[in-house]
Amino acid sequence: MVPRVFLAALLVPIAVFAQEPIRIGAFLSVTGPAAFLGDPEQKTLELYVEKLNAAGGVIGRRLQLVAYDSAGDAEKARAYVKRLIEQDKVDVLVGGSTTGETMAALPLAETAGVPFISLAGAVVIIEPVKKWVFKTPHTDRMACEKIFIDMRARGATKAALISGAGGFDKSMRAECVKVAGKHGVQIVADESYGAGDTDMTAQLAKIKGTPGVQAVLNAGFGQGPAIVTKNYRQLGLGAPLYQSHGVASKQYVKLSGDAAEGVRLPAAALLVAETLPASDAQKKVVVAYKQEYEKRFNQEVSTFGGHAYDGLMLYVEAVKGAGTTDKAKVRDALENVRGYMGTAGVVNMSAQDHMGLDLTAFRMLEVRKGDWQLVQ
C-alpha cells in the first residue's frame, strides 16, 4: 500500500522529468576574427544534436542546443555564459572557441557548478586543473613539442619563430619558447606581425639574414600564416617551414597555393581520415565524422569542428555513464572517461588531467601536391 503510493508519487516527477530536454549551452565565435573556429563548431553541434535526437535522444530525453555567437569577444562570452547558466538553465557548457573567451567564462562555470567542456587550445585552461572545466583540443604546448621533436629528427637544432598578434599566436609562441630547450632546440630569431597585415617580407627577410637558421616555425592562424607561407617561397627561404595546428585545414592549403608544398604541421588524424591504415584505432571514428560533415555541409571537414564533436560526445558518454544529467555526477563521470576514442585521439581523463590526450593524438602531416600526407 504505502510502497505503491510511494511509487506512484515518484512516477509523476519522473514522467515530467522525462519530457525535460537536456540543454546544451554553447557560446562560439561564429563571427568575428575566430569565425574560422566557431563556424564549423556550431555546424557540428547542430548536426549531431539532430542525429542524436533522431536516434532517440540520450537516456530517453531529447537534446536541446542553445547556442550564442560571442564573436571572439571575452566580455560577450561572459555575458552569454551568464545567460546560459541563469536564464537558459543549461546542463552543460560546450564552447569558448578561443582561449580568451574560455578564460573569461571559466569562473562562472566554477562558481555555478556547471560542467564546462572548452574547445580552446591554450594549456592554461587545464593547468592548473579546475574542478568543472575540461577541454577537448590538444594544447599548444603539445603542438610545440611535436614540432620540435620532428625538427630534431631532421637534424635541426636552431630555429626561428614568427608569430602573429592574436591570443592563440602569442600563447603558442610563449609555450614554444618555454619547451624549446627541453627538446634541444635553440630559438635564434623571434619575429611577429600584426592582425590584418598584408605583407611579412620584412620580418622574413630578417629571419633570412639571421645566421644558422635551420627551421622556421610559424605560430598563428587565419590568413597570416598563408601570407607568411607565400612570402617564404617568394624570398627563397630554403629551411623547412612548420605551421601550427591552428591552420590545419584545406583552406590554408588553398590560400597558400603551391607555396605550401613541403610545409609540415601537427594535426589530428581527422585530416587524413581515409588514408589511415585500416589497423589505426582512430580510423572508424574520424571517417564517420568526416563523411557526415562533408555530406551535410558540402564543406571540407575541420579539426575545430572535430573538437566540438568530441566535446558533445564526451558529454553524452558521461551522461550515459552516470544515468542522469545531475551536474556533479556528470562531472565525476567525465573525469573517469578512459579509453574513449574521439576525432582528436584517445581520451583518458583523470583528476589531474582534464584533457586526456597525449602526444600520440597528434600526427605530423606534410602538404604534398595540395593534400595532406602522414609523415611516418
Added chain:
Amino acid sequence: MLAQYVLSGLTVGAIYALVALGFAIIYNASHVINFAQGEFVMIGGMATAGFIEAGLNLPLAAAAAIACATLVGILLEKLAVERARGASVVTLIIITIGASILLRGLATLVWDKRIHPVPGFSGEQPIAFMGATLLPQVLWVLGVSAAALALLWWFFNRTLTGKAMLAVSHNPLAARLVGISVRRVLLVSFALSAALGALAGILIAPISFTSWDVGVMLGLKGFAAAILGGLGSGPGAVAGGLALGLVESLGAGYLSSAYKDVFAFLIILAALVFLPDGLFGRRAAERV
C-alpha cells in the same frame, strides 16, 4: 634587405594611398569622414572572388566588382547621406559607421565568413630586383595605382565635372551660386571613392587574400594616411599613404616587428604636432 623593405613598404603604401584618396574625395565634397570606405575595399576583393568562383574570368570579375562597389557607394549616398542633409558632421560620421557595420553584416550573408584567395593577375613567380624579390602582383599594384592617379589628375583638372568638384571643396556656397549642383557632386564623389576603394581591394587581394572584415584595418590605415597627408589634399593622400607604408615596413625591418604599427602611429602623431594640418594640408581659414 633595404630594397626588400622599401618594395614591401611601397606596395602596401600604394594601397593605403588609394584608400586615402577615397577619404579625401568624399571629405572634399561634404566634410564627412566616410568610415565605410574600408568596406568598399572589402567589396572589391570579395565580389571579385565571388564572381571568379561563379565562373567569370578575372578581368570581367574585377570590372563587375568595381561596378558593384560603385553601386553600393551611390546607394549609400542616396539613401543615407542625402537623407541626413543638414545634420552635423558628427552625426554623418555615425551614419557611415552604421553603414560599415551593415555592409560587413551583409558581406557575411551574401558571401561567407571564410578567407578567399584571388589569382594574381599575371602569375605567382617571384621576380628578382635589386637584391630583393617581388611578386608580379606588386608591379600591378604600383602600375595601376599610378595610372589611376594620373587619370584622377586629368579628371579633376581637365574635365568640367572634376573642376566642379574642386570648386565645391573650396567653397560650396560660391559653387552653388555659379550653378554647380552640390548634390550631383556629392553623388559623383561617393561613386568615385567607392570605385577607388574597390580597385585597391582587387589589387591587394592576390597578395593578402580577402574576407568579410579586411576593410576594418585598411580603412583605419587609409584614414590615418589621409590625415597625415592633409585631409582633402589629393597629393597629400598619396604622399601620406606611401609614407605610412614605408614607415611600417622599415620599422618592422630595422626596429621591432611587434611594434611596427606603434611606430607608424607615433610618427603620424609627431608629424601632426609639428604640422597640425598634415603634410600638404591647406591652412584652414576660419571665419570668426
Added chain:
Amino acid sequence: MSSFPTASSAAAPPSASRRSLAALAVIAALLPLVLPNAYTYEVAILVGINAITCIGLNILIGYAGQISLGHAGFFGLGAYGTALLASRYGWPTFVSLPAATVSVGALAWLVGRPILRLRGHYLAMGTLGLGVIVSIVLATEDRITGGPDGMAVPPLSAFGFAIAGEKAWYWIIAAVLVTCVWLAQNLIESPRGRALRALHGSEIAAGAAGIDASRHKLHAFVLSAVFAALAGGLAAHYAGFITPAKASFLHSIELVTMVVFGGMASTAGAVVGAAVLTTLPQLLTVLKEYETVTLGAVMMLTMIAMPRGLIPTLEKALDAARGKPV
C-alpha cells in the same frame, strides 16, 4: 567655417537637470524589482559602466566640442592599471582603483597638452592614434599583461570583504553613476561649464571674452579620461577579467556612437545612448546571423531620423507638444 560638431550646447535649466537626476536615481532604485535573474543584472551593470564613460566623453565631445576616437584607451589603462597594481604588486584594491584612475588622469594631462593643439578631424586622428598605441602595447607585452588573452583581476574588496555577486555590484555601479551624473551636471552649470560651452561655439570669440581655450579643453579632456578610467577599473574588478580588446579602436567607436546616438551636450543623452546600445545587441541575438546587419541598419535609420540624437529630439518633440517655442 567651424570645423566640427554643431550641436546646440545650451544647457537645460537647473530645475530640469535636477529632475532628470532624481528620475535616474528613482529608476536605478526600482529597477531590481523587474530584473528576473543574474544575467539581466549583468546587462544593467554593463549599461552603467558604459554610461559612466559616456558621461565623461559627452563633456568632451558635446560640451567642449572636441572629438576623441581613442577613449577606450583610457578605459583600458584604468582597467589594467588597477589589475596590475592589485595582482602583481599586491596593492589592496580599494587603493589600486583610485590610484589607477588618478594616474590615468595625470597621463591624460601630460598627453593632452600637445594633442589638443590639433583641431577637428586631425584631433580625431591624434586621439585615435593614441588609443591604438595603447591597445597594441597592452596586447604585445604579454609577460606583464597576459597578452591578447587577457589577465585575471582580483575582486574589489575593502577591509577583508570581497564584493562579489551581481546584486552588490549593481548597487555600487548605480551609486557611482548617479554621483557622476550629479558631478557632470554641476560642472556644466558652473562658470567653468559655461566657459566650455562658449568654447564649443567659437574658440576665437571665447578667447576674445577672456576664456583660456587650451586650459579648459585640457580640463575637459582630463576629466573625461578620469571618468573612463574609473569605469574601466570598475569593469575589471566586476568581471574578474580584462582583455586588451577593451582598449581597442572598435570600442572607442562604440563609445562615441553611444554619445552621439543618445544626444550630444546632454548628460541624459549619454546615459540613454549607453543603455540602448548596450542592450540592443543582447536583444538582437535572436536574429542570429542577421544581428550585425540589423544593428547597422538601426544605427543608420535612427541617426537619419533623429540627427541630433535621441534625447534632444525627444525633448524638442515634447516642447513642440507643449506649445513652447522650439
